[in-house]
Structures are given as structure tokens and as C-alpha cells.
Amino acid sequence: MNYVERVLEELKRKNPNEPEFHQAATEILTGLAPVTARHPEYEKAALLERFVEPERVILFRVPWTDDNGCVHVNKGYRVQFNSAIGPYKGGLRFHPSVNLSIMKFLGLEQILKNSLTGLPIGGGKGGSDFDPKEKSDLEVMRFCQSFMTELYRHIGQDTDVPAGDIGVGGREIGYLFGQYKRIRDEHVGVLTGRGLSYGGSLVRTEATGYGLVYMAEEALACRGDSLAGKTAVISGSGNVAIYACEKAAALGAKVVAMYDSNGYVYDREGIKLDVVKRIKEVERGRIKEYAARVKGTEYHEGCKGIWTIPCDVALPCATQNEIDLESANALIRNGVKLVAEGANMPTTLDGIKAFQSAGVVFLPAKAANAGGVATSALEMAQSSGRMYWRFEEVDAKLKHIMVSIYHNMDNAAKEYGVAGDFVAGANIAGFMKVADAMMAHGIV
Ligand code: NDP
Numbered sequence: 001m002n003y004v005e006r007v008l009e010e011l012k013r014k015n016p017n018e019p020e021f022h023q024a025a026t027e028i029l030t031g032l033a034p035v036t037a038r039h040p041e042y043e044k045a046a047l048l049e050r051f052v053e054p055e056r057v058i059l060f061r062v063p064w065t066d067d068n069g070c071v072h073v074n075k076g077y078r079v080q081f082n083s084a085i086g087p088y089k090g091g092l093r094f095h096p097s098v099n100l101s102i103m104k105f106l107g108l109e110q111i112l113k114n115s116l117t118g119l120p121i122g123g124g125k126g127g128s129d130f131d132p133k134e135k136s137d138l139e140v141m142r143f144c145q146s147f148m149t150e151l152y153r154h155i156g157q158d159t160d161v162p163a164g165d166i167g168v169g170g171r172e173i174g175y176l177f178g179q180y181k182r183i184r185d186e187h188v189g190v191l192t193g194r195g196l197s198y199g200g201s202l203v204r205t206e207a208t209g210y211g212l213v214y215m216a217e218e219a220l221a222c223r224g225d226s227l228a229g230k231t232a233v234i235s236g237s238g239n240v241a242i243y244a245c246e247k248a249a250a251l252g253a254k255v256v257a258m259y260d261s262n263g264y265v266y267d268r269e270g271i272k273l274d275v276v277k278r279i280k281e282v283e284r285g286r287i288k289e290y291a292a293r294v295k296g297t298e299y300h301e302g303c304k305g306i307w308t309i310p311c312d313v314a315l316p317c318a319t320q321n322e323i324d325l326e327s328a329n330a331l332i333r334n335g336v337k338l339v340a341e342g343a344n345m346p347t348t349l350d351g352i353k354a355f356q357s358a359g360v361v362f363l364p365a366k367a368a369n370a371g372g373v374a375t376s377a378l379e380m381a382q383s384s385g386r387m388y389w390r391f392e393e394v395d396a397k398l399k400h401i402m403v404s405i406y407h408n409m410d411n412a413a414k415e416y417g418v419a420g421d422f423v424a425g426a427n428i429a430g431f432m433k434v435a436d437a438m439m440a441h442g443i444v
Helices: 003-014 019-038 040-044 047-051 100-116 137-154 170-184 204-221 239-250 273-282 288-293 304-308 325-333 349-357 371-384 391-415 422-440
Strands: 056-065 071-082 088-094 122-128 160-163 231-235 254-259 263-266 298-301 313-316 338-340 361-363
Touching: 003 019, 003 047, 019 040, 019 047, 019 100, 019 349, 019 422, 040 047, 040 422, 047 422, 056 100, 056 137, 071 088, 071 100, 071 137, 071 160, 088 100, 088 170, 088 371, 100 122, 100 371, 100 391, 100 422, 122 137, 122 160, 137 170, 160 371, 204 239, 204 313, 204 338, 204 361, 204 371, 204 391, 231 239, 231 304, 239 254, 239 273, 239 313, 263 288, 263 304, 273 288, 288 298, 304 325, 325 349, 349 361, 361 422, 371 391, 391 422
Parallel strands: 088 122, 088 160, 231 254, 231 313, 313 338, 338 361
Antiparallel strands: 056 071, 071 122, 254 263, 263 298
């Protein structure tokens, strides 16, 4: 048994009942096998064992009262995974499925993603099993205030800087920031994704979706191709999906389908994004309403069918494990050329293998969706310098970062003899910087 296999086996034994964490660790560590073979000093320093163990896990109670006066209790989490290259950084997810396994998989991914951006940010993740759907603004506010009343003591602009994720958008960040400021009496960049009137950065809202598409375009450009004229399918209809759709359409692709957790819409003429934005961003409604408003479109209950729609480009932008082997095979049969992951770990391990064996260009989440956290780091830089950059300036920096990440993972894959395997390339390129820093810090 080699070093990577031994660490993985130990991880599964010590952390039973954490399937998402096992899945992410398997993907990452398997890709790192050529690195540990070349660097025997890592095994002596138990580097991988330390890398997969969070520096700190904070679990807390979040009591809140609904509009009818009923008291509810949710679980709150913050996993401070790795601070070797900078303060912990990573989003907060509010979704009923949230548990420790999901927090740890997201935190582990985040370490490498943040390193790939080239910016000085460590990895963390947090959230709650609270479901903001169908809650009033006041209920969401009371929940966020209660959540921050515990979280504030663990975070800080130089310690840990959370942001949004599923279920945490501008409204939630506003309430969380308001409560932090009230308790600490300081107006600092302790959260990113803030509103523009109180320290936010232009482009942060668009960043993950735009960044995803910038990387997809670069990957196609390196193959003498482009998004222009391509048919695309995008899952989800939240923050990442909406802005991926906007940028893909701007670059000439036709996005024909999107979904939410109830079902998908198929519009052969191309999704009208203004309608989706109105339903999702303004009315907080369901994607089903799109089919009622736009003639000639189809709505199908359930999500999986979206991957049977013929497309050249698939951008999964909703949640983990939304493309399994069966869906991957359906996409391959229909001639998909490129898959870029906007969501975190949306493809199962066997789905990834199927894409790679079929010669599909597969851009893994930790690289392809790094634009959000990269722009968060740009927001941190603007906050500490008490300045604002123009939209074009931030957008140009974002594009530059995404193109650089693409080439760094491509080069890392080539250097370690796995050319074209961007999963391994992203893991290796992200890991090397973290490993160097951890080695420099001694056994901590
Ligand atoms: P949002 O909450 O804005 O949107 C999530 C979308 O995914 C919604 O359409 C939601 O549908 C759908 N969805 C969520 N869970 C499921 C599920 N179990 N089955 C089917 N659909 C589901 O989140 P974001 O757009 O911010 O995040 C989407 C993904 O991108 C996540 O994996 C997140 O970790 C990742 N990501 C986000 C970043 C960001 O900057 N926001 C940065 C990097 C990664 P419904 O409304 O019905 O729940």
C-alpha cells in the first residue's frame, strides 16, 4: 500500500459516515500520488495526514424564532481547515442537507481552490442546515443574527473571512455583516460578497459564473475553438448558473436549459435570462414559472433529464453529485465536448473517469469555479486599502486569474506525466504551494 492509499484508508476509518468527505479526499489524494512519490520528505513530515485533518471545527447551536413565535434550533458549522497560506476563506451554505461531511468536503476542496487563485488565502467552509426557502425576510434576519452571535468570536479580517454559497446571497450577507458590526463595533472586511454600499466589490456577484466561462473559453481557444455557436446546458438557476449563462451568451453560446431542485426548463431558442433573473433574483420563485411565461418552452419535473438534452458544453452549477455515470454517458453519447464544473464536486468519480476516457475536456470545480473566491480576495484587498476598483478593472483581473489557473493546472499535469488530466493538474498545482508553506512552518 503506498502513502496515499494508507492515508485514505486511515481517513475513512477515522471519519466514518462522511461519504462526501471521502469522495473529495479520494479525488484529491489520488491526483497527488505522483507528487508524494517525488517528495518522500512529505511522508516523513506526515504532511498528507495533517492536510486532511481540519485545523479546527466549530459546531454550534443556532436558535431562532419564526413569525408565529415558534422557536427553532438549527446546527451551525465553521470548518477552519488550513491557514498555511493565508486566513481561512470560504463560503457559508444554508441548506437542509448541510452536515459535517459536506462541510469538510467543501473545506478540503477550498484549500486547493484558494491556492490556485495565486492569492494569499487559506481554506475554510461553514453553514447551517437552515433552509432560507419560503422564509420571510424577518425570519432570515433573525436566523442570521443568531448565527453570527456565535460565529463572530471565531472570525476576523485577518483570521477567517466567510462569504456566500448555496442559500447565502446578498440578503443573508447583509444581515450577517450587520450583526457582526453591531457586536464588534468595527466596519472591516470580515465577510465578502458585501453590498456595494458597504464595502463590496464590483463583479463579485458575477464572478463565479463569469470566471467559469472565461476558463471554458480559454480551454476551447487552446484547441482552436470557441464558445461562439455552441449549445450549452447549465444546471441550477442560482448565482453561479445565472452569471455563467449571461457570460456564455455574451460569448455567442446558446444556453438551452436550466433547473432548480424541482425540475428543468428547455428552451430551444435560448434561455431568456431576463426572465430567469426576474423569477429567481426578484421574486424568489421557481424555474417552472419560466415555461408559463415564455411560449414554446418545456418544463419537466425532476432534474436528471437535463443531461439528456444534446449539447456541446455542459456547465453543472447547482450542487454536488448532480452528474452521475449514467448522466455522464448520456452527455457523451450526445457529443458533449467540454464540461466545466461551476458547482463544487457536481460530478461523481466514475462520471469524471467516463468524461476523461471519452476525450471530453473536463475542467474540475476547484479550478473552474475559483473566480468567486478570487474576486472575494480582490474585495479583501480593496477593503483593507479603503478603495474601490472599477468594474472593468476587477473583471480584467478575474479573467487574467482564470486564464492563469487554466495554464497552471495544464502545466502541472504535463510536468507530472498526466497531460490533459486537469483533475490531477489542479490538485497538484494547488497543493504544491500549500505543501511548501506547511513544510516551512514545521510540525504544526
Ligand atoms: P444558489 O443558492 O444561488 O443556487 C443554487 C442553485 O442550485 C439553485 O437553483 C438550487 O435550486 C439548485 N440546487 C441546490 N441544491 C440542489 C439539489 N440538491 N438538487 C438540485 N438543485 C439544487 O447557490 P450558488 O449558485 O451560489 O452555488 C451553486 C454551486 O456553486 C454550489 O455547489 C456552490 O458551492 C458553488 N460555488 C458557489 C460560489 C459562489 O460564489 N456563489 C463559488 C464557488 C462555488 P433550489 O433553489 O430549488 O434549491
